[in-house]
Amino acid sequence: MGEEGVKMKRAVVLLSGGLDSATTAYMARAEGFQLYALTFLYEQRHDREVESAKRIADELGVEEHKLLTIPLEEIGHSSLFKNRGKIPENTEIGKKIPSTYVPARNIILLSFAVSYAESIDAEVVFIGANAVDYSGYPDCRPEFYEAFQKACDLGTKRGVEGRPVILRRPLIELSKAEIISKAKELQVPLRYTWSCYKGEDRACGTCESCRLRLKGFAEAGIEDPIEYTTNR
Numbered sequence: 001m002g003e004e005g006v007k008m009k010r011a012v013v014l015l016s017g018g019l020d021s022a023t024t025a026y027m028a029r030a031e032g033f034q035l036y037a038l039t040f041l042y043e044q045r046h047d048r049e050v051e052s053a054k055r056i057a058d059e060l061g062v063e064e065h066k067l068l069t070i071p072l073e074e075i076g077h078s079s080l081f082k083n084r085g086k087i088p089e090n091t092e093i094g095k096k097i098p099s100t101y102v103p104a105r106n107i108i109l110l111s112f113a114v115s116y117a118e119s120i121d122a123e124v125v126f127i128g129a130n131a132v133d134y135s136g137y138p139d140c141r142p143e144f145y146e147a148f149q150k151a152c153d154l155g156t157k158r159g160v161e162g163r164p165v166i167l168r169r170p171l172i173e174l175s176k177a178e179i180i181s182k183a184k185e186l187q188v189p190l191r192y193t194w195s196c197y198k199g200e201d202r203a204c205g206t207c208e209s210c211r212l213r214l215k216g217f218a219e220a221g222i223e224d225p226i227e228y229t230t231n232r
C-alpha cells in the first residue's frame with residue numbers, strides 16, 4: 001500500500017498458484033509495484049492451485065485479485081482438463097510437447113491481462129514463464145513474448161499513444177533451482193504453492209510439473225515444504 005497522495009506504479013500479475021507465478025509476484029512487489037492479481041479457472045484438473053493463488057494473494061496483500069472463468073475446455077483439448085485422459089508420468093522432459101499443453105493458453109491469458117492492465121492504467125504485466133526447466137510449451141519461449149509485446153504495441157490504445165503495456169517475464173532464463181533460491185530470499189510462502197497437475201490431496205511426485213519442482217528444490221539444496229504421495 002502506498003502513502004496517501006503518492007501514486008504507486010501498478011502491475012497486473014498472472015497468479016496461477018504455482019511456484020513460478022508466486023515468485024514472480026513477490027519480485028514485482030519487491031520492485032514497489034501495486035499488484036493486481038489475475039487467476040484463471042478453465043476446468044484445469046489441478047484447480048486446487050486456485051486456492052493456492054488466493055492464499056498467496058492474501059499473503060502478498062494485493063490491491064485486487066480477480067478470478068476469471070474461461071471455458072477453454074469447450075473448445076480445446078488437453079490432458080490438463082478434467083476427465084480428459086491421463087496426465088503423463090515419468091516422461092522424458094523436453095523431448096516433445098506433452099499432452100498437458102493447453103492450446104494457445106498464454107496467448108489467451110495474456111490477452112486478458114493486457115486488457116485488464118490497460119483498463120486500470122497499469123504499466124506492466126508480469127508472467128512467470130520459464131524456458132529453462134520447462135516442458136517445451138511454445139508459449140513459454142522468449143520469442144513468443146517478444147512477438148506478444150509487438151502485438152501490445154500495435155493493438156492497444158496505450159501502445160499507439162507510445163506508452164504500451166510492458167510484458168515482464170523475470171524468470172524466463174532462470175533454472176528451477178535459481179527460481180526457488182529467489183523465492184526463499186523473497187520469503188515466498190512456498191508451502192502454499194501448488195505445482196502438481198493432478199490436483200489430488202497430495203502432490204504426485206511423478207508428473208512433469210512435480211518432477212521439475214523436485215529437481216529444482218534438490219539442486220537448490222532447499223527442502224520442499226509440501227507433501228508428496230510417493231516416498232522418496
Ligand SMILES: [Zn+2]
Pocket residue numbers: 195196197198203204205206207208209210211
Ligand atoms: Zn504431480
